[in-house]
Amino acid sequence: MEQEKSKKSIPFIKIIIGVALLGFAVVVVSGNKMWYSEDRPIEILSDMDNQFKAKPQVGSTFFADRAASRPVIEITVPRDGISYPLEKPDFERADSVIGQNPLQASDFVLARGQNRFEALCAPCHNADGKGNGKVVEKGFQNPPSLLDEHAVGLSDAHIFHIISAGQNIMPGYADKLNMNDRWTVVHYIRSMQAKR
């Protein structure tokens, strides 16, 4: 009886093996998962993959708001420099507080300014600075051209202030551009205005 059973089961197993080998071949040959999954990746041995420590932008069980990244404490300054001292409406004080552009308009500075402008300003101001960027097409208020008389007449410090703290509905970019990056953008805007 047992012999017969096992004899009968062999072809069935062969089919399973065949299918398994085929699937295995497909997976290995493609070198890629052929389906998408919402489940977390399988960890066969999770050695020390997940250590108990505060990681950037990962939640924490220690603080009441469950965020490991803490907001800046009020009386402290960031290590890479002082935070921007002026508020949005303080543009009149910009000239006296900010002063001159400390950078020379070298090739490197202009290149960096163009790079930052195209990345951070172009969504609204467009790459040519005339407004009507892609975000404006989606319903954002169109910013005035950076090449018109008004913008040309602004001082470097005033433009720096607008980049840092914002103006009207434009938000400040002090968190995205460090101090020198903002000055390179000022240089780049000036170079665009010179070419208009």
Next chain:
Amino acid sequence: MFTKEFDTRVKTTVKVIVPVVGVIVLLVFFGFRNTVTDVGYRPQQPVPFSHKLHAGQLGVKCVYCHTSVETSAHSPVPSTSTCMNCHSLVKSESPKLKLVRESAEKGTPIEWVRIHKLPDYAHFNHSRHIRAQIDCASCHGKIEEMGVVAQNKPLSMGWCIDCHRNPSEFIIPARPISGIFTGVKAGKYDSTAKAVLSPVKALTEPQFGMWESEVPKSEVPGIPVPKHPGIGPENCSSCHH
């Protein structure tokens, strides 16, 4: 020796067990690699954010939101204020953005699901790779074509080492969509210019510290000078420090 019945039983058992165990071993060995287990991980995010729309169609560059990628090891998920830069006016009533508006009002974090994850003992530094003009797509795939982001590369150690040894085969040089600073070329900035690989040195040369010494000093503090992508370090302590 054995009875005939016992003999057949042994033979049958061997015939069945050996292939089954063999296939299981092979499947575990090859099927549990990162290419199979990790690639294609596509969780649903709390806010249905589409990179395909924002980066692909609107052309917002990667560094607009993932700003400090070139200065820090960790490439941050943008703060809610970054979303609100535009969404204070654009689609400000959309129900899909309810969570974002709540987050902006109350200061509660949006709990995005992390997709790309290295083990905690491997220290990947984004800023080093961005400074070498290596495009985001080299490791993340073409995110601007993904509606819901999925992991595209295995992110295993072998995969890292492959690229560290043969960068010319695997590196995608900085593309305009990523917004990576590629530096001045012939007195001009050209975001479409491709990164030039630095000459590959023999692996027998001492590597530790070699790459730091090659980085030129920036004329402006706080703005890194892009360097040529070259072979990456291969010593353990480069990543497992």
